[in-house]
Amino acid sequence: MTVPVRNKIKKLLTGELVGENVLAKGWVRTKRGNKHVNFIALNDGSTINNIQVVADPAIITEEVLKHVTTGAAISVVGKLVESQGSGQSVEIVAENIEVLGKADPEKYPLQPKKHSMEFMREVAHLRMRTNTFSAVFRVRHALSYAVHEFFHMKGFYNLHTPIITASDAEGAGETFHVTNFDLDNIPKTDEGKVDYKQDFFGKETNLTVSGQLEGELGAMALGEIYTFGPTFRAENSNTTRHLAEFWMIEPEMAFYELDENIQLAQDLLQYTVKYVMENCEDDLQFLSQRAQDEEKNKPQTERSEMTLMERLQFILENDFERITYTDAIDILKNSKPNKKKKFNYLIEEWGADLQSEHERFLVEKHFKKPVVIYNYPKDIKAFYMRQNDDDKTVAAMDILFPGIGEIVGGSQREERLEKLQKRMGEMNIPEEEMWWYLDTRRFGSAPHSGFGLGFERLMLFVTGMGNIRDVIPFPRTPDNAEF
């Protein structure tokens, strides 16, 4: 008998090959049975669904079967037939099984029982073999692909902005230092300062916190660009929403004003959510069920009124509510939780920074849909945002999502050289380090806009997972750079 070519389990489950001899390879999820027959659930990562392998001990020896345990890698040749049992459409009647790699049941960490998410993080090198995490990372791929497809179809160019940088887009924010120095023996100047001239790049360098400033350079040449890369914050935040290393999508567009910027962000979010709904149905169904089970552990008042699938559908069907910061403050000032002093930070006057409790109130209680807040006070926003004529606000916009809070932050950029320089002066941003950024305003300046979308925030929304550490393969957080 010649060995057939291997097919992925996703393909086998379509039933197209029923009646044929097939070859499948994968990892054993479970084995059950008796002395007459064994049923092996086999998964190869191509789909959340396992294929059932029927093994007759008269054909597959006990010597082989005893190593077919949860976690073992096996290769199966057999006939693909319509399934007799319920729960699956086709199954493989094994003619030969080869154990490629054993998994000692006494030692293999992922036995078929419920493990805590904390434990899963400790075995992040293996957790992708579970239903939950394989679904999460298949969705992550689909979402990532959808981002590229969206921008590509619109004529945007993917721009790889630098990771190591000597500038700091936010003018603030804690950055990681990058150095080639032996930290035990750092060269010093005569004045006893670190002698960065001797470092690899001849100056002090950091990991980027945003590709925006370089993205603007691209937009002012190529028209419409986007970045999709890792960004870094050295903030000592041990929360379910923060990572030290995370992926950002940052489009920048020449000739876009604020309203076109908002529309693009809405289109992107709707397109990617729709893409995942259409292409990851099995994974989303599983994750939706999982999220619903998790909800049951929460107090009644904190439970979501919608299932994951309903929340995703809802995003597609509703325009986002657009309100000015000033209107948002009015709503919040007059809201019940503000009047009854339920907010931790009471809203008393115009100019206050919005906290996550305020954002959630607006999105989840007041409007019950995604909210875009725009025209923020200039004093709570970055130097590069375009100043409005009122001299008080800037053309900034944040998009707030239910359960997530801020998922997008962006603005029209200040394209007028003098206004930009004046604002940089007020905010103590050194002009000499930003000569190249200012050059785009010196030569052929034009209105332009952009935003940043935190990819893991979007992942949280789409997968219904509760902790940002569970939507990136190997999370980096304070005291954790394992794997």
Place this chain on the structure above:
Amino acid sequence: MTVPVRNKIKKLLTGELVGENVLAKGWVRTKRGNKHVNFIALNDGSTINNIQVVADPAIITEEVLKHVTTGAAISVVGKLVESQGSGQSVEIVAENIEVLGKADPEKYPLQPKKHSMEFMREVAHLRMRTNTFSAVFRVRHALSYAVHEFFHMKGFYNLHTPIITASDAEGAGETFHVTNFDLDNIPKTDEGKVDYKQDFFGKETNLTVSGQLEGELGAMALGEIYTFGPTFRAENSNTTRHLAEFWMIEPEMAFYELDENIQLAQDLLQYTVKYVMENCEDDLQFLSQRAQDEEKNKPQTERSEMTLMERLQFILENDFERITYTDAIDILKNSKPNKKKKFNYLIEEWGADLQSEHERFLVEKHFKKPVVIYNYPKDIKAFYMRQNDDDKTVAAMDILFPGIGEIVGGSQREERLEKLQKRMGEMNIPEEEMWWYLDTRRFGSAPHSGFGLGFERLMLFVTGMGNIRDVIPFPRTPDNAEF
């Protein structure tokens, strides 16, 4: 008159909108003319081709026209008509021109004349506005998109492996340190050593040199994955082939053996080259012409026998030559340059590492096509490569391209725990730091393979550019982290 919606110049040049009133925005490349008529070449980054704007001084005032200089950003409304002149099919008869941003001809660095590539690197924030670099970065986008499309269609998942890492895939290689310490004041232990326990991650961390090891974890769960992200080497190499920060594509596949690995790499290279040829015709024509012009500055003997377009076509039409390392050594040992002692490193015996001069000989002189060399001596390859039965070689493979040298390096991975541990011992790789990597061999191990493709090397091949600093937007090299 209502203002029409803006269309990109690429769309306008298709001629679909001839006869309509159109709105174009972009940057002035050149302006020429006389007191009766002005011709403005306008570019917005959507294509290498400019649209011609015809400005009649009777309609567009001198006050406006005097600011329409090279580099200025303008907005043009006018009728799209079939062109009278040669060299373009359509043109805009301007009814209104607004100067969005001036570009003082005394100061704007990119005047319409030939600039050196060295100068262009100094103004990397503006060089994307030139024909050469806009073509390069449009091609970079297309090539990047083709990579994603190729893997997506094959059912691979894009895996975002970590950038900050406490491990070092190559077991060697100079890495950049990542730290949150104030370098002026590094905490020390009682023994006077750097106290990494106090650093952000509680241990010594670096920038990744490869996502392979984590990629293998993904493959051994999800089946087939690929990474596409930045990697880093702190090597003090000032060459036309090295960057401190560059992008790598690293697929890892469960159940693939070496020959399937080689085939995948060939398919990927052919697919992406074909994609760019089909989707970036104008840009490639320009770059091909540019490369041909550059060739003229080279001595006759160093000139390429083929044009860029011919080299690309050649890759599509020829299977790559697959030879063992042992055969390669035989060919080299008996080659003319070896016998005549023309090689800087003479090939004397089996076991020698191949230098770039040897690779180029095999590819450019001997086979005259891409060459895959496999089964290398284990002593010149990494610890994780699968040991062959001869006990001398490993199932490694490198793909060599004309003009580039090594473009892909990969192997079947050693999936047998004991053999891997023994090799790690021999090569002094600490097992305790790699417990998670070894776990994939402890639990459900299986044959698997992968490779790394240097994205900028592929860019050099596809664009015909001569220096790797010119195919990444903002290159990082020794003493240079500008922008």
